[in-house]
Amino acid sequence: xxxxxxxxxxxxxxxxxxxxxxxxxxxxxxxxxxxxxxxxxxxxxxxxxxxxxxxxxxxxxxxxxxxxxxxxxxxxxxxxxxxxxxxxxxxxxxxxxxxxxxxxxxxxxxxxxxxxxxxxxxxxxxxxxxxxxxxxxxxxxxxxxxxxxxxxxxxxxxxxxxxxxxxxxxxxxxxxxxxx
Amino acid sequence: xxxxxxxxxxxxxxxxxxxxxxxxxxxxxxxxxxxxxxxxxxxxxxxxxxxxxxxxxxxxxxxxxxxxxxxxxxxxxxxxxxxxxxxxxxxxxxxxxxxxxxxxxxxxxxxxxxxxxxxxxxxxxxxxxxxxxxxxxxxxxxxxxxxxxxxxxxxxxxxxxxxxxxxxxxxxxxxxxxxxxxxxxxxxxxxxxxxxxxxxxxxxxxxxxxxxxxxxxxxxxxxxxxxxxxxxxxxxxxxxxxxxxxxxxxxxxxxxxxxxxxxxxxxxxxxxxxxxxxxxxxxxxxxxxxxxxxxxxxxxxxxxxxxxxxxxxxxxxxxxxxxxxxxxxxxxxxxxxxxxxxxxxxxxxxxxxxxxxxxxxxxxxxxxxxxxxxxxxxxxxxxxxxxxxxxxxxxxxxxxxxxxxxxxxxxxxxxxxxxxxxxxxxxxxxxxxxxxxxxxxxxxxxxxxxxxxxxxxxxxxxxxxxxxxxxxxxxxxxxxxxxxxxxxxxxxxxxxxxxxxxxxxxxxxxxx
Numbered sequence: 001x002x003x004x005x006x007x008x009x010x011x012x013x014x015x016x017x018x019x020x021x022x023x024x025x026x027x028x029x030x031x032x033x034x035x036x037x038x039x040x041x042x043x044x045x046x047x048x049x050x051x052x053x054x055x056x057x058x059x060x061x062x063x064x065x066x067x068x069x070x071x072x073x074x075x076x077x078x079x080x081x082x083x084x085x086x087x088x089x090x091x092x093x094x095x096x097x098x099x100x101x102x103x104x105x106x107x108x109x110x111x112x113x114x115x116x117x118x119x120x121x122x123x124x125x126x127x128x129x130x131x132x133x134x135x136x137x138x139x140x141x142x143x144x145x146x147x148x149x150x151x152x153x154x155x156x157x158x159x160x161x162x163x164x165x166x167x168x169x170x171x172x173x174x175x176x177x178x179x180x
Numbered sequence: 181x182x183x184x185x186x187x188x189x190x191x192x193x194x195x196x197x198x199x200x201x202x203x204x205x206x207x208x209x210x211x212x213x214x215x216x217x218x219x220x221x222x223x224x225x226x227x228x229x230x231x232x233x234x235x236x237x238x239x240x241x242x243x244x245x246x247x248x249x250x251x252x253x254x255x256x257x258x259x260x261x262x263x264x265x266x267x268x269x270x271x272x273x274x275x276x277x278x279x280x281x282x283x284x285x286x287x288x289x290x291x292x293x294x295x296x297x298x299x300x301x302x303x304x305x306x307x308x309x310x311x312x313x314x315x316x317x318x319x320x321x322x323x324x325x326x327x328x329x330x331x332x333x334x335x336x337x338x339x340x341x342x343x344x345x346x347x348x349x350x351x352x353x354x355x356x357x358x359x360x361x362x363x364x365x366x367x368x369x370x371x372x373x374x375x376x377x378x379x380x381x382x383x384x385x386x387x388x389x390x391x392x393x394x395x396x397x398x399x400x401x402x403x404x405x406x407x408x409x410x411x412x413x414x415x416x417x418x419x420x421x422x423x424x425x426x427x428x429x430x431x432x433x434x435x436x437x438x439x440x441x442x443x444x445x446x447x448x449x450x451x452x453x454x455x456x457x458x459x460x461x462x463x464x465x466x467x468x469x470x471x472x473x474x475x476x477x478x479x480x481x482x483x484x485x486x487x488x489x490x491x492x493x494x495x496x497x498x499x500x501x502x503x504x505x506x507x508x509x510x511x512x513x514x515x516x517x518x519x520x521x522x523x524x525x526x527x528x529x530x531x532x533x534x535x536x537x538x539x540x541x542x543x544x545x546x547x548x549x550x551x552x553x554x555x556x557x558x559x560x561x562x563x564x565x566x567x568x569x570x571x572x573x574x575x576x577x578x579x580x581x582x583x584x585x586x587x588x589x590x591x592x593x594x595x596x597x598x599x600x601x602x603x604x605x606x607x608x609x610x611x612x613x614x615x616x617x618x619x620x621x622x623x624x625x626x627x628x629x630x631x632x633x634x635x636x637x638x639x640x641x642x643x644x645x646x647x648x649x650x651x652x653x654x655x656x657x658x659x660x661x662x663x664x665x666x667x668x669x670x671x672x673x674x675x676x677x678x679x680x681x682x683x684x685x686x687x688x689x690x691x692x
Contacts, residue, residue: 018678101685115639116677118684121691145636146511146659146691153637
């Protein structure tokens with residue numbers, strides 16, 4: 001163990017909440033295939049563009065830049081395929097957790113990010129449902145706190161009932177906090 | 181007396197006539213603020229005056245008349261009143277806008293005094309709301325007594341609503357102080373011309389100015405050369421390596437560089453004077469108020485409880501002078517353009533004064549005594565790899581064609597590597613029961629005092645590689661922005677994360 005640079009500790013350590021005690025929950029099993037399909041769709045569109053610019057009369061447009069344009073397209077497609085594979089593996093590591101006073105979200109395969117949002121600091125909550133999410137009965141829970149801006153806390157791929165339950169829990173927690 | 185001033189505002193009324201001046205100047209500025217309009221107009225006027233003076237004068241008068249007319253109409257249609265606890269404004273000539281602002285929605289009341297308001301002692305009142313910028317309102321001209329009465333009434337309304345919102349026991353004595361009467365002001369800090377001189381010389385805004393004006397240098401230099409040649413001075417001749425000795429060239433270059441630096445320092449000092457002239461920071465009740473400005477006087481106020489963190493900032497030149505700037509960060513302004521608007525900064529204070537300001541605003545912090553722990557040396561791996569790749573690629577590509585360019589690239593790569601070592605050595609962090617202290621910088625240095633109970637969101641990053649070496653990155657989001665430390669031991673990172681969460685969740689204290 002390395003030396004800790006701390007002084008003045010007067011909080012009993014046993015009472016401290018511990019980030020390692022989160023009970024992580026996986027996202028809805030419906031979320032992963034949808035995400036994978038969307039990623040695949042991007043690859044297919046890129047492939048289509050490559051095919052059109054090579055084997056149809058439209059190839060005349062890019063004829064001047066040909067060897068280079070072809071290689072760039074192939075490179076993009078290769079990256080996109082890699083991202084597909086990465087996405088399928090990485091999605092299995094996305095998880096969220098809810099505790100009495102905070103909620104957590106973690107993602108990432110190579111770099112594992114963990115974000116924890118105290119419930120007392122939440123300003124407002126939104127349930128977002130795009131057309132694809134609606135058709136799959138999923139929802140994204142977005143939680144806003146002051147100053148978060150680009151660091152908005154969002155959990156995608158929640159079953160609708162679960163998302164609504166989470167929102168209800170957070171709202172009730174807030175009511176308690178503000179003595180209402 | 182304050183009530184009298186407010187009672188006068190209860191009925192719909194026009195602004196003080198001095199607002200006419202403001203409206204005219206504003207529309208003039210809207211047109212003539214841009215060079216693209218001014219140049220063709222000036223050309224037109226010049227030509228016109230030479231060829232048909234009477235007609236041109238008539239057109240110009242008509243134009244000015246139009247501006248005056250618009251200003252008059254805007255003045256006429258601008259009405260406002262303050263009833264009970266709302267500010268109402270009606271404005272607009274064609275497109276009417278009506279604004280209802282309840283006192284408790286107003287986050288901040290800023291008083292601003294343009295130069296031409298100073299003779300009659302009128303002020304412009306800017307009302308900031310937490311919501312969108314469209315809802316922000318200006319009372320363009322009020323007498324100082326009325327403006328201050330309004331400011332007190334709004335702040336008093338705030339203080340009386342705070343306890344019902346937060347069950348937590350806030351500083352009750354301060355609230356009474358505000359609601360009872362207008363509390364007296366206590367001077368916290370004042371800046372003299374000498375301090376601003378130091379700030380002007382050592383702040384680096386001038387380099388931004390330099391970068392922004394680069395495109396114009398070329399033209400200006402050519403003009404200057406032409407002009408000098410007409411006086412019989414051949415500038416190019418002095419710089420010609422074929423005709424001059426190397427020593428002479430070096431002396432010439434150094435001389436010119438020195439002149440440019442001195443000129444830029446002068447510009448920077450002028451800028452510092454412009455924005456910070458007659459600087460004072462006072463405390464009134466639970467608020468800090470900063471007043472400064474040479475032409476337009478700005479007043480920024482901040483409730484002490486809104487303070488998110490404090491920063492001591494010291495550029496490398498300020499290290500030479502032994503001064504630093506103290507920043508009080510509150511909730512971030514919504515518009516990027518107004519990034520500096522809500523901020524309080526005390527420029528060029530001595531370390532003792534900085535300590536006093538820190539102790540005053542955050543009495544529990546121990547920045548002076550705390551021992552900073554360094555971050556792990558693995559921080560250096562990534563920048564070093566980048567430098568290595570850069571140097572390698574540049575030598576491989578440039579060396580065969582131009583050894584000069586290759587040498588410059590080599591120097592750049594090695595320089596960047598050295599800078600990353602400096603950056604690594606500056607990084608430091610420490611935690612006590614209430615604060616996280618962060619030190620960072622390159623040649624200059626920043627110290628942050630972060631009250632961890634105000635944290636909005638906490639996050640950390642690990643990878644298999646970081647985990648193997650027991651390391652992590654930690655990031656805390658505050659209402660005023662983000663602060664973090666990379667490459668710290670996992671045990672320390674976990675401690676920061678857990679302590680901040682515990683403080684935020686258990687203290688019951690509001691971050692506002």
